[in-house]
Structure formats: C-alpha cells, structure tokens
Amino acid sequence: MDVRSVLVADARRMLERLASGSITRAPKVTSRPSSIYTDADQFEREKEHLFRRVPLLLAASCELRNPGDCKVMDVVGVPLLIVRGKDGVVRTFLNACTHRGARLMRECGNAARLTCPYHAWSFRLDGSLLSIAARESFGEIDRDAAGLVSFPTTExxxxxxxIIDPAAEPDFDAFLSGxxxxxxxxxFDTWHHFKSRSLPGANWKLAFDAHLEFYHLPVLHRETFGSGMSNLAEYFYLGPHQRxxxxxxADHVLEQDDIAGLADMPESEWPLASLLFGEWIVFPNVSINCFYKGGRxxxxxxxxxxxxxxxxxxVxxxxxxxxxxxEHxxxxxxxxxxxxxVVGTEDLPMSREQQSVLSSGLLREVRFxxxxxxxxxxxxxxxxFADSPKDLPMAQVMQRP
Ligand code: FES
Ligand SMILES: [Fe+2]
Structure with a gap:
C-alpha cells in the first residue's frame, strides 16, 4: 500500500466535499431491532464470537515503554496482564497464577519478575515459571506445563x-486490513502516555455508536463543542475499520482545522499531521481522535x-x-x-437514557x-462476526460478501 497516496486521496475527497458542503451519503436509511442493545443472548454471542475472537487493541506501546512495564485490565471477564519482556517483546497473559489461580498483578507498574501475592510463586516476564516457594515441601511438578496462559499478541x-483465545491461530494481517x-x-511508538480514566456507560454498542457519527455534535454537545459545530462526517472504510x-x-474546539488549510497548498507539501487529522475507528471498540491543545x-x-x-x-x-x-x-x-x-456528562448519560427506554421493549427498532x-x-x-461460526478462519470472515 502506498500509504501517502491513500491519505492524500482521502484529503482530496474531504476538500471536494468541504467545497460542496455535502457528504458521500450511505445508499439508504437502515434499521436494526432495538433488542441488539438489550438481549442477553446476543450480548453473550458478541463476547464469544467477537471479543474472544478478534485482535483487540489493548494498549499503546508507550504505556509499556520499558522492559518489566506491565498493564492489568479485565476484558469481557478475562483478567489480563500485558508485559514488556527483557527482550523488548510485549506479551499478553491470563493474570492468573498457575498454582491456584490468584491474580498475579493487581496494578500496573514495573516488575523484574511476577510474584504471586498468595504463596509467592514467581514467573519470568516471558511467562515461564521461575520458582516455587518452599519447593522441597510443595513437591515436584512439570515446570514447562506451569507457565502462564498466554494469548497471541502483536505490536x-x-x-x-x-486475541483473548489462547488457542487462536492468529491472522492479524487479515483482520487489520492494512x-x-x-x-x-x-x-505512536515514540509518543507519551499522559493520563487515563475510566467512565461507566450503558450497552457497549450504544456507547460506541456515539463515536461513529457527528450528527449529534451540535445538538447533544451544544454546551461543550457549541451549536456551530459541523454535523457532517465523511467516512472512509478499510475492512471493518473506518475513519x-x-x-x-470553522475554527473549532480541537484547535486546528487541518483539512480546510490544505486548499491553498500543493498536494506534495500537505503535511502528514494534517493528512492524519480526524477520527480513526479500530474495530470493534476503539476510537482515536486528534487534537492540538496542549501539544499534538x-x-x-x-x-x-x-x-x-x-x-x-x-477507558x-x-x-x-x-x-x-x-508551557503545555x-x-x-x-x-x-x-x-x-463531554463523554462522561453528555454521551454516556445519553446512552443510559437510551438503554432504559429500549429496555421497555416497546420501541421495536432504531434507525441509522x-x-x-x-x-x-x-x-x-x-x-x-456474531453470526459466523467461531471456528471460521479470519480470512474467510473478512472475505464474506
Ligand atoms: S496461588 Fe499463586 S502462589 Fe499460590
Ligand atoms: Fe459525542
């Protein structure tokens, strides 16, 4: 893929659309049953066929910059421990001691080895068993079989x-689609982690829908973004992902209006940062939004x-x-x-309101x-993903019409 020419073509289309004041519209209005947000069986299927099947974007490399840096998180009920090894490789493990299942690490930090808080078994950063406390009284075991459960990981x-499935045969390329x-x-490999926070919301798709359209910006966010904010999104798709x-x-709260600024510049000089400006959606559940306030x-x-x-x-x-x-x-x-x-007092409370309305079961469908x-x-x-057999190879899921 000639990456720059893809980004330049995207920017060119944005400029054309900006000049015409209209977006490329989807072929039709669609609808979905409201139960996609409230049905417990559907939710279980999504966890199993989607979240425990596809590669999930768990962390930024700079959250784990140095050997021994680790991050703990729970994903669909699975306790995870992500660690950068002494060899510089990032690995993802079940955050579980192989003695009797204690949580190995309780918080993020840096560790030379992973020592269990229950009986002090310890593990190397590559997940192998390092030592059994009081081994002479505990007895002998097959050490090779007692390493941490590990998940296919790529940086x-x-x-x-x-991929939150230890048995997965990973096909990261097929899923990421370039x-x-x-x-x-x-x-991002040289960027810096500034801070993180966690906010509660309703059904994950209700919460995530709000990342996927700008229609609501000047309305729901009139107090924060302002009622003059554009409500028009131009979409670019690559496999399940999109931008x-x-x-x-207009100048807006994100402090820089990059695409409009390109109009008077030859394409060969369009700066990379401007070409990347906007929102990037990594399927199934991550959005990346650019801003300039406080530095890029x-x-x-x-x-x-x-x-x-x-x-x-x-998160x-x-x-x-x-x-x-x-200064910044x-x-x-x-x-x-x-x-x-914006998200904690406007988007997520809205998702909870929708959840309570949809849970009444009386609104049959929603429209997009x-x-x-x-x-x-x-x-x-x-x-x-939810409707295809879990053992269908990733390449085939991606190719289905
Ligand atoms: S559960 Fe970890 S050492 Fe016992
Ligand atoms: Fe929003």
Missing part, C-alpha cells in the same frame, strides 16, 4: 493487539462490554507526541478534562441515516 504502529499501516504514520473526517470550515495529541477511547448487556466501561487514554512541558501542561490537562466531561454510514458499517461487521 504494530505503536499499539498492542491481542489499517495498521495507516495508523503507523502517527509514529471519519469532520467537514468544517490523541484521545484513544476503548469501549469495553460490562458485566451485563446494559453496562460498559469507556480514555491520552497520548501526546511530546510529553507536555510546563495546563492546556493538556484542560483538554483531557474537557473530553472527560444516510449521514450515519459509519454506524451502519459498524453494525454490519458486528453481525458478521
């Missing part, structure tokens, strides 16, 4: 993906299914190209607080407009 574009090559242009360009000529940065949002069909957790991870120095720190903090407020093509695209791909 690309400065981001970490893993989207990782586009994301690699950000150079949204905001069509606006992105908010990487992960929307994780919660314990029940009506619950989710949105906001703020990454900056350069660590905010004294107040702005970087203000930007992160602002985006916490021709200006919400990305939402349509997302639900088509969720269905494609």
């Amino acid at each position: 690309r574009a400065g981001l970490v993906w893993a 989207f990782d090559q586009l994301l690699a242009q950000f150079g 949204l360009g905001l069509l606006t000529k 940065g992105v908010i990487l949002s992960q929307v994780w299914p919660g314990q029940t069909v009506g619950e989710s957790e949105t 906001q991870i703020f990454l900056h190209e350069n660590p905010p120095d004294e 720190l107040a702005d970087a903090t203000a930007m992160s607080d602002f985006l916490g407020k 407009g021709r200006n919400e093509g990305g939402v349509q695209h997302f639900h088509e791909w969720v269905d494609r």
Whole structure:
C-alpha cells in the first residue's frame, strides 16, 4: 500500500466535499431491532464470537515503554496482564497464577519478575515459571506445563493487539486490513502516555455508536463543542475499520482545522499531521481522535462490554507526541478534562437514557441515516462476526460478501 497516496486521496475527497458542503451519503436509511442493545443472548454471542475472537487493541506501546512495564485490565471477564519482556517483546497473559489461580498483578507498574501475592510463586516476564516457594515441601511438578496462559499478541504502529483465545491461530494481517499501516504514520511508538480514566456507560454498542457519527455534535454537545459545530462526517472504510473526517470550515474546539488549510497548498507539501487529522475507528471498540491543545495529541477511547448487556466501561487514554512541558501542561490537562466531561456528562448519560427506554421493549427498532454510514458499517461487521461460526478462519470472515 502506498500509504501517502491513500491519505492524500482521502484529503482530496474531504476538500471536494468541504467545497460542496455535502457528504458521500450511505445508499439508504437502515434499521436494526432495538433488542441488539438489550438481549442477553446476543450480548453473550458478541463476547464469544467477537471479543474472544478478534485482535483487540489493548494498549499503546508507550504505556509499556520499558522492559518489566506491565498493564492489568479485565476484558469481557478475562483478567489480563500485558508485559514488556527483557527482550523488548510485549506479551499478553491470563493474570492468573498457575498454582491456584490468584491474580498475579493487581496494578500496573514495573516488575523484574511476577510474584504471586498468595504463596509467592514467581514467573519470568516471558511467562515461564521461575520458582516455587518452599519447593522441597510443595513437591515436584512439570515446570514447562506451569507457565502462564498466554494469548497471541502483536505490536504494530505503536499499539498492542491481542486475541483473548489462547488457542487462536492468529491472522492479524487479515483482520487489520492494512489499517495498521495507516495508523503507523502517527509514529505512536515514540509518543507519551499522559493520563487515563475510566467512565461507566450503558450497552457497549450504544456507547460506541456515539463515536461513529457527528450528527449529534451540535445538538447533544451544544454546551461543550457549541451549536456551530459541523454535523457532517465523511467516512472512509478499510475492512471493518473506518475513519471519519469532520467537514468544517470553522475554527473549532480541537484547535486546528487541518483539512480546510490544505486548499491553498500543493498536494506534495500537505503535511502528514494534517493528512492524519480526524477520527480513526479500530474495530470493534476503539476510537482515536486528534487534537492540538496542549501539544499534538490523541484521545484513544476503548469501549469495553460490562458485566451485563446494559453496562460498559469507556477507558480514555491520552497520548501526546511530546510529553507536555510546563508551557503545555495546563492546556493538556484542560483538554483531557474537557473530553472527560463531554463523554462522561453528555454521551454516556445519553446512552443510559437510551438503554432504559429500549429496555421497555416497546420501541421495536432504531434507525441509522444516510449521514450515519459509519454506524451502519459498524453494525454490519458486528453481525458478521456474531453470526459466523467461531471456528471460521479470519480470512474467510473478512472475505464474506
Ligand atoms: S496461588 Fe499463586 S502462589 Fe499460590
Ligand atoms: Fe459525542
């Protein structure tokens, strides 16, 4: 893939659309039964056929910059431990001691070895068993069989993906469809983790739908983004993934209006940062949004299914190209607080309201407009995974019409 020419073509289309003041519309208005957000069986199928099957974007590389850095998180009920080894390789393990199942690590940090808080078995950073406490009294075991349960993991574009199925035969290329090559242009491998926070929401798809359209921006977010914000998204699809360009000529709260600024410049000089500006959706549950306040940065949002069909957790991870120095720190903090407020006090409360309405069972269906093509695209791909046999090879799932 000639990455720059893809990005230039995207920007060219955005400029044309900006000039005409219209977007490329989806072929038709579609609908879905409301039960996709409330049905417990559907939710179980999504966890099993989607979240425990496809590569999930779990972390930014800079959250685990040094050997021994680790991150703990629970994904669809599976406790995970992500660790950068002494060899620099990032691995994902079940966060479970192989003695009797204690959680090995309780919080993120840096460790030379992984020592269990229950009886002090310890493991190397590559997951192999290092020592059994009081081995002479415990007895002998097959050490090779007592290493940590590990999950297929890859680090690309400065981001970490893993498949929450130890037996998976990973086909990361088929799933990522080249989207990782586009994301690699950000150079996230040298960026910095600024801060993270977690926010509760309703059904994970209700919470994530709000990342997939700009239709609601000047309405739901009139107090924060302002009622003058554009509501037009131009969509670009690559496999199940997508990118949204905001069509606006006005200066907006994200502090830089990159696409409009390209109009007077020869294409060969279009800066990479401008070509990348906008929102990037990594299927099934991650959005990456660019901003400039406090220095060039992105908010990487992960929307994780919660314990029940009506619950989710949105994790906001703020990454900056350069660590905010004294001059930028107040702005970087203000930007992160602002985006916490937008999502935490506007988007997610709306998702909970929708959840309670839809749970009445009396609204038969919901509709996605021709200006919400990305939402349509997302639900088509969720269905494609949820409805296909779990053992169907990834390449075949991706190719199905
Ligand atoms: S459960 Fe970990 S050492 Fe016993
Ligand atoms: Fe929103």
